[in-house]
Amino acid sequence: MTKQGLYESQKLGLWYMVAGLILFGAQNLFGLLIAYQYINPDFLFGLLDFNIGRILHINAMVVWLLLGFIGAIYWFLPIETGRETVGIKLGKLAFFVLVAAVTVVVLVYLFIQIGPGNQISLWFINEGREYIEAPRWADIGIVVVVLIFLYNVIATVIASKRLTGIMGVLIVDLVALAGLYLAGMFYTVNISVDQYFWWWVIHLWVEATWEVLIGCIMALSLMYVLKTPRKIVEGWLYLEVFLVFGTGILGLGHHYFWIGTPEYWLGIGGFFSALEPLPLVAMIIHAIYDAGAHKLRTVNRPALFWIFAQAFGNFFGAGVWGFMQTLPQINMYSHGTQLAASHGHMAFFGAYVATNIAVAYIMVQKLRDPEEKYVFDSKLWKWAYVLMIIGIVGMVGALMVAGFAQTEIERAVGGSGWQAYIDAQLHPWMAEAMWWRLGFGFIFFIGYILLIIDLLTIGKNKEELEVLPEAEVSHA
Amino acid sequence: MEFGWLEITVAAIVISLILGVIFTRGSSWIEPRFWKNIAIVTSLVMVVFLLILTFDTLASIKMGNGRVPEATVINKKISYVYDEQKRWYVPKVSGEEPLFGKIWSEEEALALINKGKMTIQSKACMDCHTLLGNGGYYAPDLTKAWLDPKWNLLIKDMVGANSKEEAMAKWIQHPDQYPTFQRKMPDLGITDEEAKAIVAYLKWMSAIDTNGFPDNFKADEQ
Numbered sequence: 001m002t003k004q005g006l007y008e009s010q011k012l013g014l015w016y017m018v019a020g021l022i023l024f025g026a027q028n029l030f031g032l033l034i035a036y037q038y039i040n041p042d043f044l045f046g047l048l049d050f051n052i053g054r055i056l057h058i059n060a061m062v063v064w065l066l067l068g069f070i071g072a073i074y075w076f077l078p079i080e081t082g083r084e085t086v087g088i089k090l091g092k093l094a095f096f097v098l099v100a101a102v103t104v105v106v107l108v109y110l111f112i113q114i115g116p117g118n119q120i121s122l123w124f125i126n127e128g129r130e131y132i133e134a135p136r137w138a139d140i141g142i143v144v145v146v147l148i149f150l151y152n153v154i155a156t157v158i159a160s161k162r163l164t165g166i167m168g169v170l171i172v173d174l175v176a177l178a179g180l181y182l183a184g185m186f187y188t189v190n191i192s193v194d195q196y197f198w199w200w201v202i203h204l205w206v207e208a209t210w211e212v213l214i215g216c217i218m219a220l221s222l223m224y225v226l227k228t229p230r231k232i233v234e235g236w237l238y239l240e241v242f243l244v245f246g247t248g249i250l251g252l253g254h255h256y257f258w259i260g261t262p263e264y265w266l267g268i269g270g271f272f273s274a275l276e277p278l279p280l281v282a283m284i285i286h287a288i289y290d291a292g293a294h295k296l297r298t299v300n301r302p303a304l305f306w307i308f309a310q311a312f313g314n315f316f317g318a319g320v321w322g323f324m325q326t327l328p329q330i331n332m333y334s335h336g337t338q339l340a341a342s343h344g345h346m347a348f349f350g351a352y353v354a355t356n357i358a359v360a361y362i363m364v365q366k367l368r369d370p371e372e373k374y375v376f377d378s379k380l381w382k383w384a385y386v387l388m389i390i391g392i393v394g395m396v397g398a399l400m401v402a403g404f405a406q407t408e409i410e411r412a413v414g415g416s417g418w419q420a421y422i423d424a425q426l427h428p429w430m431a432e433a434m435w436w437r438l439g440f441g442f443i444f445f446i447g448y449i450l451l452i453i454d455l456l457t458i459g460k461n462k463e464e465l466e467v468l469p470e471a472e473v474s475h476a
Numbered sequence: 477m478e479f480g481w482l483e484i485t486v487a488a489i490v491i492s493l494i495l496g497v498i499f500t501r502g503s504s505w506i507e508p509r510f511w512k513n514i515a516i517v518t519s520l521v522m523v524v525f526l527l528i529l530t531f532d533t534l535a536s537i538k539m540g541n542g543r544v545p546e547a548t549v550i551n552k553k554i555s556y557v558y559d560e561q562k563r564w565y566v567p568k569v570s571g572e573e574p575l576f577g578k579i580w581s582e583e584e585a586l587a588l589i590n591k592g593k594m595t596i597q598s599k600a601c602m603d604c605h606t607l608l609g610n611g612g613y614y615a616p617d618l619t620k621a622w623l624d625p626k627w628n629l630l631i632k633d634m635v636g637a638n639s640k641e642e643a644m645a646k647w648i649q650h651p652d653q654y655p656t657f658q659r660k661m662p663d664l665g666i667t668d669e670e671a672k673a674i675v676a677y678l679k680w681m682s683a684i685d686t687n688g689f690p691d692n693f694k695a696d697e698q
Contacts, residue, residue, distance in 0.1 A: 034614075037614075038614070041658055041659040041660065045652075045660065045662060046652070046662050046663070049604075049662045050603070050604055050612070050614045051600045051601075051603035051604045051612065051614075052600070052603075054603045054604075054612055054614070055600060055603050113600075114598060114599045114600055114664060114665075115598050116595075116598060116665075116667070116670070117591055117592075117594040117595025117596075117597075117598045117599070117670045117673065118594060118598070119594070121594075121597075121598035122594065122597060122598060125598070126597075126598060126600050127597060128596065128597030128598055128599065128600045128601070128602060128603075129597060129602065130602045130603060130610065130611050130612070133600060133603070165508060165512065187594075187597075189539075189547075189586070189589060189590045189593045190537070190538075190539055190544060191593065191607060191608065191681060191684070192537040192543070192544050192608075192684060193534065193537060195608060195610060196530075196533065196534070196537065231508060234508045235506075235507070235508040235511055238508055238511030238512045238514070238515045239511045239515075241511075241515040241519070242511060242514045242515035242518050242519075245515065245518060245519035245522060246492065246515075246518040246519070246522060249519070249522035249523060249525075249526055250485075250488065250522055250525060250526060250529075252526065255610075256533070257687060257689065258608055258609050258619075258686045258687055258689035259608045259609075259610070259686065260537050260543050260544050260608065260684040260685060260686055261533050261536075261537055261543075262477070262532070262533055262536050262537075262543070263481075263687055264477065264479070264480060264481040264484060264529075265481075265529075265533075266481065266687060267480070267481025267482060267485065268481045268484055268485055268529070271481070271485050272485070332688065332689055332690075332691050333691065335609040335689065336606040336609035336610065336611070336613065336617055337613060338613055340613070341613060406613075411690065411691075412691075412692070413692075414692075415690060415691070415692035415693045415694045416617050416619075416620070416690030416691075416692075416693055417616075417620075417624050417625065417626070417693060417694055418616045418621070418624045418626045418656070419626055421615075421616035421617070422616075422656065422657045425657070425659070426657065
């Protein structure tokens with residue numbers, strides 16, 4: 001244990017979260033850059049083109065969210081198992097390997113960017129498959145790091161001789177998550193086969209295994225923030241797993257409408273993906289029920305409010321915005337438009353960014369108030385919270401307007417040709433939306449800066465904090 | 477596969493329900509154990525269905541099996557026509573149409589489109605363009621780019637080419653010199669060989685049966 005009463009595993013979890021939050025900043029900056037390039041396409045033209053900025057924006061997001069998830073699990077693992085994590089030295093080594101690998105990949109993206117059309121480029125520069133562009137050597141590195149993490153989780157649970165429901169779900173989910181990544185590590189000339197398995201990584205991560213993973217992290221967070229009994233969170237978790245996997249696995253079919261795959265996917269994908277909002281409704285009810293049952297009494301206000309943002313953001317972003325375009329009759333026209341970007345921004349913020357921020361606040365509380373004597377609170381977190389939510393909702397709204405315009409002008413009326421694309425991009429409904437998106441992007445970024453300042457300062461001045469009633473002080 | 481989407485969907489749900497009832501006997505719906513067993517059963521049933529569908533799908537999207545063309549389709553004329561029965565557009569392959577003035581053998585054609593695919597990945601095309609509708613939204617969709625009328629209407633004269641494929645290959649190599657609106661494509665250092673390969677890949681891709689996507693596409697009739 002460290003001086004603050006932290007397990008080594010929690011210290012490692014904190015490192016992961018810090019690295020993640022730094023990458024979150026990079027994600028924001030590259031997002032602002034490419035948002036500006038929509039308005040001024042000559043900006044950094046030929047130096048840092050849109051495709052490279054977009055790779056950095058989205059890859060930074062994927063990696064930071066994963067770092068946050070791994071951090072969250074290293075944090076909760078000793079609490080859940082009652083012991084130090086097994087293989088902690090290996091875990092620390094894996095952390096440094098991962099940070100070094102991410103640094104090299106980013107430098108290659110920035111300074112080499114693209115290569116000639118051969119296998120060497122795919123192995124060492126850029127694999128060019130959207131969202132998982134990291135070159136193959138880095139893929140192998142990611143798999144090794146995840147396997148070390150998986151080993152640590154399983155070995156710790158075995159050593160503790162105690163398998164809780166949450167840990168059981170977590171282990172099964174992590175095995176699936178790691179295994180699915182392998183589906184993205186091959187080359188084929190056939191683009192239909194390529195995209196078929198590419199979606200196994202993208203969809204079955206984001207709309208299945210990641211959702212269950214944050215179900216586990218949220219269960220652990222609610223037990224901490226609201227002291228919700230284990231029996232209740234585990235019952236809900238199983239219900240969520242049933243609904244996420246029950247709808248999400250064949251819901252994968254909504255990506256198989258137009259990639260050359262057979263017609264039966266139109267019906268299967270449409271039907272199951274239309275049900276995908278169900279687990280998100282369950283998650284909302286769960287969070288609100290628990291908070292209501294505890295009359296909003298919490299040990300950590302910012303964490304609780306980020307949990308609310310998570311429940312609502314996940315439901316609206318992933319559920320409602322996803323549902324809006326998931327049926328094939330609509331998707332025929334909305335597919336590949338800014339409507340997908342609108343959905344993506346809201347869903348990732350709601351489901352995953354909010355989760356990581358909630359956990360970051362839980363971590364910081366333990367650092368500043370190890371004995372949990374106070375209700376963790378500050379003035380600044382509310383500013384960060386409000387600005388980030390206004391920022392994301394504004395961006396999502398602007399992209400939605402742009403997306404509907406593009407769906408109509410380019411796809412439905414224009415027939416998706418080159419000129420139809422240009423006509424839509426030049427239409428004021430699209431062109432002006434890009435300005436709004438950039439403006440709200442800046443608001444979001446200010447929110448991010450305030451968030452970081454708050455995480456660095458919250459709870460330092462104990463006089464500002466409300467003392468927790470004696471009955472609720474945890475002496476664990 | 478002989479089954480339609482509705483049979484498959486109903487089967488997945490009914491099997492989940494029956495197994496769910498069997499494996500939750502004796503526990504009340506309010507107990508975590510009930511939902512745990514339901515979750516395990518449903519997840520396993522869905523995974524089994526996905527695997528079965530995957531085998532079927534992979535067989536039907538193998539190159540040359542109907543939905544996805546053979547590499548030698550680059551030697552054929554491709555068009556995009558409305559199918560009255562399906563009520564959506566389908567690619568139609570007819571007659572010979574040499575690419576870059578030659579008929580490519582099976583091996584040559586495969587090597588060429590393979591080079592095209594690798595170049596498309598190496599240059600991160602998909603982070604501006606969409607292919608089969610997937611990718612970035614900063615540049616036009618390339619699913620049916622081979623059939624786009626703009627190559628013949630505008631680009632051919634712009635770059636001084638004699639054929640559509642030559643126009644495409646020239647334009648792709650120096651797109652920054654021939655902008656079509658404020659947003660230009662950067663010079664990605666594409667070689668002559670790579671440009672031809674990309675053109676071949678786009679021609680091959682335009683013959684994939686994409687269930688009518690994109691709808692209402694105004695294909696080049698020339």
